[in-house]
Amino acid sequence: MIQRNRLIALAAAALAVPAILSGCAASSGSSGDSDKLSIVGFSVLKTANEPVTAAFQKTDAGQGISFTTSYGASGDQARAVIGGLHADEVHLSLEPDMSKLVDSGDVDKSWNQTPTHGILTDSVVVFLVRKGNPLNIHGWDDLVKPGVKVITPNPESSGSAKWNILAAWAHAANARGGSAAKAQDFVTKLLHNTIAMPGSGADALASFLAGNGDVLLAYENDSIEARASGEDVDYVIPDDTLLIQNPAAVTTDASPAAQDFLDFQLSREGQTLYAEAGFRPVISGVDAHVRGAETPSDPFPKVKTLYTLDKDFGGWSAADPKYFDDQDGIITKIISGLNIGS
Amino acid sequence: MTAAVLGQDTRAVGRGRPGVRSTLTPGAGLGLGIAMVWFSLLVMIPLAAIVATAGDEGWHGYVDTLTNPQTWAAIKLTVGQSLLVTGVNVVMGTMIAWVLVRDRFWGKRLLDLVIDIPFAMPTIVAGLVLLGLYGPGSPLGINVSNTRTSVTLALAFVTLPFIVRTVQPVLAELEGDVEEAAASLGARRLTILRRIVLPAIVPAIAAGAALSFARAISEYGSLVLLSGSLPFKTEAVSVRVLSFIEGGDRTSAASLATIMLGVALAVIVALDVLQRRVARRG
Amino acid sequence: MVELSTPVKWIVRLLALAYVFFLVGWPMITLAQRTFADGWSSFTVAFSDPDVTHALLVTVEISAWAVVINTLFGVGMALLLVRYEFPGKRVLSAFIDLPMSMSPVVIGLALMLVYSGRYGWFGPTLEAHGLVVIFNSPGMIMATCFVALPLVVREVVPVLEEIGDDQEQAARSLGANAVQVLRRITLPAIKWAVVYGVVLSLARSLGEFGALKIVSGNLTGQTQTAPLVVEQKYNNFAQGEAYALSFVLVLISVLCILVVSLLRPQEPRP
Numbered sequence: 001m002i003q004r005n006r007l008i009a010l011a012a013a014a015l016a017v018p019a020i021l022s023g024c025a026a027s028s029g030s031s032g033d034s035d036k037l038s039i040v041g042f043s044v045l046k047t048a049n050e051p052v053t054a055a056f057q058k059t060d061a062g063q064g065i066s067f068t069t070s071y072g073a074s075g076d077q078a079r080a081v082i083g084g085l086h087a088d089e090v091h092l093s094l095e096p097d098m099s100k101l102v103d104s105g106d107v108d109k110s111w112n113q114t115p116t117h118g119i120l121t122d123s124v125v126v127f128l129v130r131k132g133n134p135l136n137i138h139g140w141d142d143l144v145k146p147g148v149k150v151i152t153p154n155p156e157s158s159g160s161a162k163w164n165i166l167a168a169w170a171h172a173a174n175a176r177g178g179s180a181a182k183a184q185d186f187v188t189k190l191l192h193n194t195i196a197m198p199g200s201g202a203d204a205l206a207s208f209l210a211g212n213g214d215v216l217l218a219y220e221n222d223s224i225e226a227r228a229s230g231e232d233v234d235y236v237i238p239d240d241t242l243l244i245q246n247p248a249a250v251t252t253d254a255s256p257a258a259q260d261f262l263d264f265q266l267s268r269e270g271q272t273l274y275a276e277a278g279f280r281p282v283i284s285g286v287d288a289h290v291r292g293a294e295t296p297s298d299p300f301p302k303v304k305t306l307y308t309l310d311k312d313f314g315g316w317s318a319a320d321p322k323y324f325d326d327q328d329g330i331i332t333k334i335i336s337g338l339n340i341g342s
Numbered sequence: 343m344t345a346a347v348l349g350q351d352t353r354a355v356g357r358g359r360p361g362v363r364s365t366l367t368p369g370a371g372l373g374l375g376i377a378m379v380w381f382s383l384l385v386m387i388p389l390a391a392i393v394a395t396a397g398d399e400g401w402h403g404y405v406d407t408l409t410n411p412q413t414w415a416a417i418k419l420t421v422g423q424s425l426l427v428t429g430v431n432v433v434m435g436t437m438i439a440w441v442l443v444r445d446r447f448w449g450k451r452l453l454d455l456v457i458d459i460p461f462a463m464p465t466i467v468a469g470l471v472l473l474g475l476y477g478p479g480s481p482l483g484i485n486v487s488n489t490r491t492s493v494t495l496a497l498a499f500v501t502l503p504f505i506v507r508t509v510q511p512v513l514a515e516l517e518g519d520v521e522e523a524a525a526s527l528g529a530r531r532l533t534i535l536r537r538i539v540l541p542a543i544v545p546a547i548a549a550g551a552a553l554s555f556a557r558a559i560s561e562y563g564s565l566v567l568l569s570g571s572l573p574f575k576t577e578a579v580s581v582r583v584l585s586f587i588e589g590g591d592r593t594s595a596a597s598l599a600t601i602m603l604g605v606a607l608a609v610i611v612a613l614d615v616l617q618r619r620v621a622r623r624g
Numbered sequence: 625m626v627e628l629s630t631p632v633k634w635i636v637r638l639l640a641l642a643y644v645f646f647l648v649g650w651p652m653i654t655l656a657q658r659t660f661a662d663g664w665s666s667f668t669v670a671f672s673d674p675d676v677t678h679a680l681l682v683t684v685e686i687s688a689w690a691v692v693i694n695t696l697f698g699v700g701m702a703l704l705l706v707r708y709e710f711p712g713k714r715v716l717s718a719f720i721d722l723p724m725s726m727s728p729v730v731i732g733l734a735l736m737l738v739y740s741g742r743y744g745w746f747g748p749t750l751e752a753h754g755l756v757v758i759f760n761s762p763g764m765i766m767a768t769c770f771v772a773l774p775l776v777v778r779e780v781v782p783v784l785e786e787i788g789d790d791q792e793q794a795a796r797s798l799g800a801n802a803v804q805v806l807r808r809i810t811l812p813a814i815k816w817a818v819v820y821g822v823v824l825s826l827a828r829s830l831g832e833f834g835a836l837k838i839v840s841g842n843l844t845g846q847t848q849t850a851p852l853v854v855e856q857k858y859n860n861f862a863q864g865e866a867y868a869l870s871f872v873l874v875l876i877s878v879l880c881i882l883v884v885s886l887l888r889p890q891e892p893r894p
Contacts, residue, residue: 046844047860069844071856072837075588084741084751085759085841100590104742154571157585196488196570199581202859207567211478212487229861326589336412339574364710369802374704377697381716384766385723385773388734391745395737434643441640444625445633453641455882459648461824462877464831464851467870470858471651474658499647508782515786518625525626534626546782553778556725562834563728580727580834587733599730606725610718 035064037257040087042074042160042246043202044222048121048277052270061260073200075159081106081251088258091120091248093160093201095309095316098247111249120248120265121221122280124303125167125241128208128216128223131232135214139238140171143215144189151213153204154197155324155331161201162324164217165331167242169323170307174240188334209233219244224278224299228292235294240305242312246279275299389603396596407597412573413582417598419493420579421605424558427497431554432547435505439543442506443513460502465563468499473568488570493578496564501557505550512546513539541620548617552610559602652874658863659871666864675845676853676869683850683873686761687829690768694825697769698776699818703810705777706784707792723773728834731770735839739763759841764849767835772828776821783817784810816888823884827877 041049049069056062070077070085074093081087082104090107092098098118101107112118127137135148143150153161165187172178172186195213198204201222208216209231223235248265250258264270271281275288280300290299313319323331366374396403407413442454460468474480476495477487486492516539524534562580569576579602586595628636659666670676704710705717723731739757740747750757757763791813795805811818833851840847848856850873857866 043856043859046856068846070842070848071844072842076837079587080759080838080841082742083736083758084747151570154573154585156573157571157581157588159588195572197572197577198566199571199584203566206859207487207570210473210487210567212570226861231861324589326586326591326594335573336410339411339415365708366704366710367802370704370708373700374708374710377700377704380693380697381720384769385719387745388731388738388770389722391737392730392734434640437636438640438644441637444628445637447637451885453644455878455885456644456648456652458824458827458881459652459874459878462827462831462874462881464833464854464870464873466833466851466855466858467655467831467874468651470866470870471655471658474654475651495647499651502644502647508778511782511786521626531626531629539626549778549782552721553724553774556721560725560727560730580729583727583729583733587729592733595730595733599727599733602727602730603722603725606722607718610721610725614718 035257036066036068037255037261038068038070038086038088039091039261040070040077040081040085040089041091042077042093043071043200044219044225045091046071047225048221048274048279051276052265052273055269055273056261056264059264061257062264065257065261073158073160073202075157087251088254089248089250089262091246093244093246094162095245095247096162096320097159098249099317101249101251106251107249108252112247116266116282118247118249119245119282120262121246121274122282123219123221123244123246123278124237124280124306125163125244126218126220126223127236127238128205128218128226129214129234129236131234133234133236137215137236140168140186140240143168144186144193146193148193148215149213150190150194150215150217151196151198151204151208152194152217153201154199154335156335157199158201158204160219161197161204162320162331163219163242163244166309166313166319166323167217167307169331170242170312171238171240174305174307174312184330184334187331188337191334191338220280220300221278224290224292226292227294228278237301237303239303240307241303242307242309243303245309392596392599392603395592396600398593398596403593403597404601407594408601410594412577413594413598415574416577416579416582417601419490419575419577420559420602423490423493423497424555427494427501427558428551428555430498431501431505432551435502435550435554436509436543436547438506439509439513442510457503457506460500465500465561466566469496469564469567472496472499472564477568487568488572488576490576492568492570493565493576496568497558497561500561500564501554504554504557505547508546508550508553509543512543516542544620545617548613552613555609556606559606655867655871655874659867662864666868669862670857670865670868673865675848676850676857676865678845679848679850679853680869680872682764682847683830686764686768686849687826689761689765690772690829691822691825693765693769694772695776695818695822697773698821698825699780699811699814702777702780702784702814703806706781707789720777721774723770726770728771728832729838731767731835732838735763735767735770735835739766758839759843759847761847763839764836764847767839768829768832771832771835772825775825775828776818779817779821779824780814783814787813819884820888823877823880826880830873830877 039049053067057065074097078092078097078100081090081101090101098107098111102109102111129135129137137143142148152164155161155165168187168190169183173180173183196207198207204216205218205222205226209226218235220235220237226233248262250262266283268283268286271283271286272288275281275286276290278290278292288299290296293299309316309319321329323329325332438457442450472495473487475482476484476492478485486495520538521534524538560580565578569578571577571581579598583595583598586598701720705713736744736758738745738747739750741751741756741758742748747757755762791809792805795809800808831851836849837852840849840852842848842852850869854866854869857869
C-alpha cells in the first residue's frame, strides 16, 4: 500500500515540476515582449512612477503597453540587473550604479550622450527636521553643534548616502577659508554627531520618522513625499547644497517602446508628474503645484550655492574611487577612524 | 540536534574512521542518495561557492578581512551579543520550559503559544514592533534604539523559542520515579535537580543553545531599524557583508561569511563535545 | 517528581511570564494596536491593492512548496541519521544545522553565485535549457527551503531517539518488511513531531525576507512576496497597510500553531 501512496506522491511531484517552472503565481517576465516594459528603479520611484506610467499608457506610443516594475535600493537593483534581472529601462539614484551596468554590458556606454546627460530626475540634499524645526537647524554648521543628533545612511552600504556626505564635504571645502583638510574635519565632526547610519536611505528615513534623531540628511523629494503623506516633519534647504542627479537609461536588449517611455518621462508632461512627486525637473518650463513642499506654489526654490558632482568633484568616475574606495577612499578612512569607543 | 544524533568521537570528523560500519539498506541508501543530491544543490554547492569566492585571494583575503578594524568590531559585537543572548536563553529558556512542563496555572496554554511567535514574525515586522515599544515613542519610557542593548533585545526576541522548545519535550518525557526514589532516600530538592534533572536536560539545552547562537549571529532584518548600524558601535556582521557587496568587494563579503560559518560550526561542535562530556559523567 | 518550594515556584513562574510578556507579549499587543489604529480601514485599503493580494498568494505558494520539500527531506534525513550508521554522518548532521547560522544576505549571495543566469556556476547552463532559477519561483522556493531546512529534522530526531527502536525491531522480527515498519510503527510514532515541524517551517517560510529580497528581484505583482510588500509599504509612507499585511502573516502562522497545539494530545505528565 505504501507503494501506491509513494507512486501518487511521485506523480504529484512530477506534475508539479512543470507548474513550478511555468511559475504560475511567481515568475519573471520574458525579454523581447514588445508590449511589456520592465522598469527597474530605486525605491522611492514606486509612488512617483504610478501616475507617469498611467499617463504614458494614454499616449499613442504607450497604447497597450503594460509595465512590470521592481523597486529597491539603487545598488541592489543594479546588482540584480547584472545578475540577470530583465529590465528595459533602469532608473537609479546615482551614476556609479549606472556605470556598473555599462561595465556589465547591460547599458550602452553612450547612455549619457543626451541633452540631459542621461539624467531623468533631480533633487537636492536637505535637512529633514521635526515639525517647526525646534532646534533651529538652518545650515551645515548647525549640524556639528554639540548635542545635535544626526541620522544619515551609511555611504559604505548605500549609494544614495554618498550624495549626503559629498554635500557636507563640499560645504566645508568651499566655504570661505575652506580646504580639503577643513572638509575632512567637518565630515568627521558630523559623523561624531551621527547616532545611526542605516544601510539604505529608505531605512534612514524610516528610522527618523520613528522618532530617532533631530535631523536627517535626506533628499528633497523624499522629504516632500513624507510631508505629502502627512508626516509631521519639515525640511530645510541650506544655502549651499549638492545637486542630486538620478540617471536613467534604456538597456541594450530593451524593447523599442522603452525609448518612447524614456522620451515621455523627459517630456513636459512626464517631468510635471515627477515634479508633483517632489523631483526637480531636468528641463525648463515645468510649472507644478507640489503638495508636500514647504511652499507648494514655489516648490523648488533656487539654491544660493548649488554644488554639482561635475563642477566641484570632477565627476563621479573620479570622485567615487577617491572618496569611497573600499581601502583608500577619503570618506572610508574617516569612517574607519571613528573607532573612538565613546 | 547534532548532539542527540552523534554517537562517535568528535575528532573523527569527516575522515571516516576504519570500522565505521554502514548499516544502510539498499532502500535507505537510495534515500540517502536522493537527499544528498538535494542537500548538495541547495546548501553544499552554494556554500562551496562562498568559500571559493572567499578564497580568491587566498589566506591573504581572510587576514585582510579580519584585521579591518571596522569588520573586527562588527564580529566582536555580533559574536559577543550572540553569546550573551544565548547565555540569557539558557537560563530563561530552561525556566520557561520548566514552567510549561511542571507548573500549572491559568493561561499556561497562552504562554505556550506566545513562545512560538518569534518564529511566526517576519524579521522586519519584529524590528518595527520592538522599535515601537522600546524606541523613541516608547510607552514605557524605555528607549534603547541605536544602542547595543537594542541588539541584545532584537536577538533575544528572535532566539526565544530555541532552548525552550528543545528542553520542553525532554523534560516532559522524564519519568518521575527516579526523582521520587532519590527524594525517598533523603536527597534534597537542590541535589535532585542538580544530579538527576539537570544532566538529563543538558543535551537538550546544549542543542538549543547551538541553534540559538547560530540564529543570533545571522540576524539581519530586525536589526535594520532598531540598531542604527553605527560603525564600531552597533554595526552587525550581516550589515558589514552588505557593505562589502555594495562596494563590489565580493571576496571580502565571502571571507566574512566564511569566517562566521566557521564560528558557528565551532560553537556547534563545542557544545556537542560539552554535552557529551556531561552525559558521560551523569 | 521534585516539586519546587512555593516561593521558588512563584519566582520562577513570574520571571518566566514577565520575560515572555515584555519580550514578545507586549510587542504583539503593539502590533495589534498599530494595525487596528484606524479600525478596519488599514485592511480594506491594503487588500484592495492587487499587488498586496498577489504577494500574499506568492508567499503562500512558495511557502507551501518549501514546507513540503522540507518535510520530505526532514523526515527522511531524521530516519537516516537516527536509525542508520554511515560514514560522514556526523559531518552531515552538523551541516544540516548550518543554514540557521547564515545571514540572509549571505544565503542570497550564495544562491546567486551558483544559480545566477549570468555569472552563476550552473545558472547559465540551466537557463540555456529553459530552467530559470533566480528571479523566478525555483530560486525563491530554494531560498525558503534553505532558511527553514533544519526545522523538521530538529523536531523529529529527538523523538526518534527517545522512542527507541524496540517496537521496530519487534515488528521486524515478526516478519514486517522495512516499508511496513515505516508506515505502521515509525511514522505514527513521530506524527506530532512532524506536524509541529511542519507548522514551524511554515511560519518561518511565510516570514522570510532577506534572502528573498535578493533572489526574487522584487518584481511588483510577480515575484514580490508579502514581507517585501510590507517593507515597501512602510517605506512609502503606507504604514497602516504594512501593519495590516504583517498582522495577517503573523495571524496565519499563529493560527496554525494554535490548531496544532489544540489537537495535540496533552502531555502525560501531571
